[in-house]
Amino acid sequence: FFGTVGELQRDAQPVSVNGEEIVQKPSTSYNAQERADGFAKELLQVTNNIKALAERIPDPASEQEQLARIKQLQQQSAQLSQQLQEQKAVAEVKLKQAHDMYAALAEHALKQTGRS
Structure with a gap:
C-alpha cells in the first residue's frame, strides 16, 4: 500500500x-x-x-479459560525456573572444579620451574 x-x-x-x-x-x-x-x-x-x-x-476464550491458561503458564514457568536453578547449581560446581584444577596445575607448573 x-x-x-x-x-x-x-x-x-x-x-x-x-x-x-x-x-x-x-x-x-x-x-x-x-x-x-x-x-x-x-x-x-x-x-x-x-x-x-x-x-x-482465534476467538477470545472465556475469563475462566484465560485464568486457567495463566495458571498453567505460571506453573510451567515455575518448573522451568526450578530446572534452570538446578542446572545453574551444577554449572557452578563444575566451574569451581575447573578453577581448582587450573589452580592446582598452575601451582604444579610453578613448582616444576622452581618459582614457588
Missing part, C-alpha cells in the same frame, strides 16, 4: 491548483488510469489479506 502511494507521489504529474501555469513539465509520461487500476487491484489484495489474517485470529 505504501509503495503504491509513494509511487503516486513520485510519478504523478503536477496539477495546477489555481489555474496557474505548471513551471516544470514532467520528464516521464504517467498513465494515471493504468496506475489507478493497479492501485485498486493492490488495495483489494491488501484488503483480502487483512480479512484472511483477521479470520485466522
